[in-house]
Amino acid sequence: MEIKEYIEEKKKSIDSALENLLFPLKEYSALYPALSYSLLSGGKRIRPVIALATYEANKEDSRPIIPFACAIEIVHTYSLIHDDLPIMDDSNMRRGRPTLHRVYGSDMALLAGDALLSLAFEIVSSTSHEKVFTAEKLLAVVREFGKATGIRGLVGGQVMDMVTMNEENVEESMVIYIDSRKTGELMKLAIRTGAILGDAENSELVALSEFAENFGISYQIVDDILDEVATVEVTGKDTGKDRKNRKATFIALYGVDRAREIAKDFVNKSKDYLKPFGEKYKVLMDIAELSLQRMK
Amino acid sequence: MEIKEYIEEKKKSIDSALENLLFPLKEYSALYPALSYSLLSGGKRIRPVIALATYEANKEDSRPIIPFACAIEIVHTYSLIHDDLPIMDDSNMRRGRPTLHRVYGSDMALLAGDALLSLAFEIVSSTSHEKVFTAEKLLAVVREFGKATGIRGLVGGQVMDMVTMNEENVEESMVIYIDSRKTGELMKLAIRTGAILGDAENSELVALSEFAENFGISYQIVDDILDEVATVEVTGKDTGKDRKNRKATFIALYGVDRAREIAKDFVNKSKDYLKPFGEKYKVLMDIAELSLQRMK
Numbered sequence: 001m002e003i004k005e006y007i008e009e010k011k012k013s014i015d016s017a018l019e020n021l022l023f024p025l026k027e028y029s030a031l032y033p034a035l036s037y038s039l040l041s042g043g044k045r046i047r048p049v050i051a052l053a054t055y056e057a058n059k060e061d062s063r064p065i066i067p068f069a070c071a072i073e074i075v076h077t078y079s080l081i082h083d084d085l086p087i088m089d090d091s092n093m094r095r096g097r098p099t100l101h102r103v104y105g106s107d108m109a110l111l112a113g114d115a116l117l118s119l120a121f122e123i124v125s126s127t128s129h130e131k132v133f134t135a136e137k138l139l140a141v142v143r144e145f146g147k148a149t150g151i152r153g154l155v156g157g158q159v160m161d162m163v164t165m166n167e168e169n170v171e172e173s174m175v176i177y178i179d180s181r182k183t184g185e186l187m188k189l190a191i192r193t194g195a196i197l198g199d200a201e202n203s204e205l206v207a208l209s210e211f212a213e214n215f216g217i218s219y220q221i222v223d224d225i226l227d228e229v230a231t232v233e234v235t236g237k238d239t240g241k242d243r244k245n246r247k248a249t250f251i252a253l254y255g256v257d258r259a260r261e262i263a264k265d266f267v268n269k270s271k272d273y274l275k276p277f278g279e280k281y282k283v284l285m286d287i288a289e290l291s292l293q294r295m296k
Numbered sequence: 297m298e299i300k301e302y303i304e305e306k307k308k309s310i311d312s313a314l315e316n317l318l319f320p321l322k323e324y325s326a327l328y329p330a331l332s333y334s335l336l337s338g339g340k341r342i343r344p345v346i347a348l349a350t351y352e353a354n355k356e357d358s359r360p361i362i363p364f365a366c367a368i369e370i371v372h373t374y375s376l377i378h379d380d381l382p383i384m385d386d387s388n389m390r391r392g393r394p395t396l397h398r399v400y401g402s403d404m405a406l407l408a409g410d411a412l413l414s415l416a417f418e419i420v421s422s423t424s425h426e427k428v429f430t431a432e433k434l435l436a437v438v439r440e441f442g443k444a445t446g447i448r449g450l451v452g453g454q455v456m457d458m459v460t461m462n463e464e465n466v467e468e469s470m471v472i473y474i475d476s477r478k479t480g481e482l483m484k485l486a487i488r489t490g491a492i493l494g495d496a497e498n499s500e501l502v503a504l505s506e507f508a509e510n511f512g513i514s515y516q517i518v519d520d521i522l523d524e525v526a527t528v529e530v531t532g533k534d535t536g537k538d539r540k541n542r543k544a545t546f547i548a549l550y551g552v553d554r555a556r557e558i559a560k561d562f563v564n565k566s567k568d569y570l571k572p573f574g575e576k577y578k579v580l581m582d583i584a585e586l587s588l589q590r591m592k
Contacts, residue, residue, distance in 0.1 A: 029447045031455045082410060087383065087402035106383035107458050110406070114378060114413070115451040121417050122442030125435050135431035139421050142438050146418035151325045155411040159327045162403050 003286040010052050011045045014073065017066045021123065034104040034112040039077050041095045046219075046287070047072045047190040053283040054194025054208060064132040065197055068141065071120040072190050075149055078116035079186075081109050083158065089241060096236035120145060133197055141193055148189035157181025161247065170248040176217060178248060183223075184216030191284075208281070210273040215288045218266035221259055222295045224249040228256055260295060267292055299582040306348050307341045310369060313362045317419065330400040330408040335373050337391045342515075342583070343368045343486040349579040350490025350504060360428045361493055364437065367416040368486050371445055374412035375482075377405050379454065385537060392532035416441060429493055436492055444485035453477025457543065466544040472513060474544060479519070480512025487580075504577070506569040511584045514562035518591045520545040521555055556591060563588055 001009075018039055026032045048069035055065045084091040084099040085106055091099050101109035124141055147153055160178045164170050191212040195205050226235050227242045228251050242249050250259040267288045274281040297305075314335055322328045344365035351361045380387040380395040381402055387395050397405035420437055443449055456474050460466050487508040491501045522531050523538045524547050538545050546555040563584045570577040 025447050029452050029455055030459050031447060031451070035447075082406060085383075085406065087381075087406060108455070110378060110381065110383060111451050111455050111458070114409075114445075114454075115447040117410070117413055118442050118446035118449075118451065121438060122446055125438040125442055127439070135435045139431045139435050139438070142417060142421040142435070143423070146414050146421055149410075150414035150418055151321050151327060151331075151411040153414075155327070155407050155414065156325050158410075159325055159404070159407050162407070163326050 003283065003290055006053075006283060007046075007049055007287065007290075010049045013066065014045045014048045014052075014069060015040070015042075017070050018073065021067065021070055025119075029115075031108065031112055031115055034100060034108050035115065037103060038081055038100045038112060039074065039116070041097060043073065043077070043095060045073055046291070047076055047186055050187060050212070050284065050287065051190040051194040053287065054191050054200070054281070055198040057280050057283070058195070058198030058200050064129070065194060067123050067126070067129070068193050068197065069190070071123040071145070072186060072193065074116050074120045074123070075145065075154075075189070076186055078113045078120070079149075079154055079158070081113040081116070085109060088158075088162070089245065091238050091241065093232055093237045117149065120149075137197060140196055144189055144192050144196070148185045153181055153185035153189075157183075157185065164248040166246045167248065170253075172250075172253060175248050175250055175253060179217040179220040180213050183220035184213040187216035187219065188212040204277065207273045207276065208284075211270045211281075211284060211288075214266045214270035214273070215284075215291070218263045218270065218288070219291055221250050221263040221266065222291060224251050225256055225259055225263065225295045263295065264292060299579065299586055302349075302579060303342075303345055303583070303586075306345045309362065310341045310344045310348075310365060311336070311338075313366050314369065317363065317366055321415075325411075327404065327408055327411055330396060330404050331411065333393075333399060334377055334396045334408060335370065335412070337393060339369065339373070339391060341369060342587070343372055343482050346483060346508070346580065346583065347486040347490040349583065350487050350496070350577070351494040353576050353579070354491070354494030354496050360425070361490060363419050363422070363425070364489050364493065365486070367419040367441070368482060368489065370412050370416045370419070371441065371450075371485070372482055374409045374416070375445075375450055375454070377409040377412070381405060384454075384458070385541065387534050387537065389528055389533045413445065416445075433493060437489055440485055440488050440492070444481045449477055449481035449485075453479075453481065460544040462542045463544065466549075468546075468549060471544050471546055471549060475513045475516040476509050479516035480509040483512035483515065484508040500573065503569045503572065504580075507566045507577075507580060507584075510562045510566035510569070511580075511587070514559045514566065514584070515587055517546050517555055517559040517562065518587060520547055521552060521559065521591045524552055559591065560588060 022036055022039060051069040051072055052062045056062045080094060081100050083089050084094055085101055092102060100112060124145055129138055157178050161182060164174060188209050191208045195208050224242055227239050230239055232239055250262050270288050271285045274285055318332055318335060347361060347365040347368055348358045352358045376390060377396050379385050380390055381397055388398060396408060420441055425434060453474050457478060460470060484505050487504045491504050520538055523535050526535055528535055546558050566584050567581045570581055
């Protein structure tokens with residue numbers, strides 16, 4: 001199967017699983033429309049696809065891992081909602097539609113984000129997985145979610161993203177720090193969740209984590225390039241914001257052309273980590289390669 | 297030991313454990329001062345004390361549960377930080393000091409709250425407990441944290457708290473819904489964490505949960521009474537806000553005098569659930585009784 005078809009197929013199963021996961025919450029809260037607006041809005045679902053692909057390289061049937069893949073997309077959506085708030089990046093558009101706070105207000109957007117983070121942990125720790133995975137494995141995955149989303153992960157990246165805004169002379173190592181946490185951590189969470197639940201060898205877990213971190217950095221650079229050169233019609237979100245907010249990016253450091261090269265370098269570096277395993281993780285390598293086409 | 301001394305002693309051990317838990321994060325993030333400002337600010341620590349008391353009614357040595365008790369206080373602090381934001385209740389004072397966003401900005405306050413929620417899950421799922429508690433127990437506690445903080449718990453209460461603001465004719469059942477989720481859920485989380493890890497019988501778990509829910513509602517009513525009748529010097533936080541924001545409270549429904557009676561009724565109801573166990577949970581009953589003294 002071609003990689004684009006593979007992604008499309010997995011994306012569909014994630015979209016439908018997300019809808020099913022969300023539906024039972026309808027009766028519980030006035031927040032449901034807001035949750036549904038942000039979660040069922042046609043994202044690229046790259047993180048859950050990566051989790052599925054990693055699991056499938058180790059096990060035949062990927063159905064048991066779908067809720068976990070959804071939980072990763074849920075965490076990603078939470079981070080976008082909070083990041084878009086006026087007190088953060090103040091974004092107007094996301095996935096081709098007005099951002100959540102513009103439709104439901106900043107209070108509901110804040111609470112929707114909060115609810116989604118808790119929901120991810122509820123899903124991962126649900127009793128429904130106990131027939132397939134041991135409690136030890138499930139607890140290890142909870143630990144991954146905690147670390148990846150916390151101060152040493154996602155939030156740590158967001159903090160430095162805000163702190164370095166408007167700063168002169170931000171160093172390249174800081175940009176890598178920000179990108180690897182803001183974006184690399186959830187890619188790593190996706191890969192590690194797939195690998196841990198799929199019983200991958202420890203040596204593979206290390207290589208997969210390296211792949212994910214480098215691919216994540218590349219993915220963020222491509223996003224930043226699109227912010228600089230593309231229009232809202234292409235990206236579905238506000239563009240030109242990094243320049244306006246004077247964000248610390250590779251583009252601010254070296255310009256767009258050099259940033260394109262660096263994005264390619266990170267993808268090549270990421271793929272190198274998976275080459276020792278031959279064809280086993282080819283889907284992941286193809287996903288990384290394909291992601292570069294976004295900047296064309 | 298008198299109940300006040302008991303609380304004071306436990307509070308000290310929680311304060312020092314929180315400091316130790318937070319310290320390793322110092323090197324990871326520019327967020328540390330904000331986290332430390334809100335977490336190490338001398339709260340009453342009532343939720344962790346309840347967790348410890350419940351555990352101690354079942355086991356001799358409460359040391360293994362201290363990190364879990366801290367995680368509950370961490371979740372509570374996260375909810376206060378987000379609730380105080382200008383896009384929510386817009387509070388200026390908390391625990392006798394300016395609210396976090398007034399000192400570090402709304403962006404850092406948002407991220408501090410986010411970081412604390414993830415930190416709670418990191419603490420609960422840490423490998424350091426594996427020698428004392430089974431993975432099954434730890435996973436059950438993760439599940440409790442997910443549910444208590446999520447859309448069916450804390451966030452669900454906050455949502456209705458915002459939605460019913462300024463509304464005419466809010467019914468008593470809605471006020472109970474809000475109070476039981478906004479405050480009851482974390483009391484219940486504290487009790488249930490202590491009971492599950494302390495191997496309490498299932499029948500006790502049910503009774504303890506009922507105690508916690510009713511005590512939580514009473515605790516919220518007393519808080520609302522203080523908001524109406526006390527000054528910032530007494531409460532350490534802005535007062536008169538519920539009236540200004542036209543919040544759905546028992547005071548708005550029936551006035552202060554009747555609300556005092558209702559708070560007492562809920563404490564009596566809560567204690568009734570624990571009477572079948574004789575002296576075993578006396579500390580919890582004493583804590584509930586003592587909490588009413590706040591409104592005198």
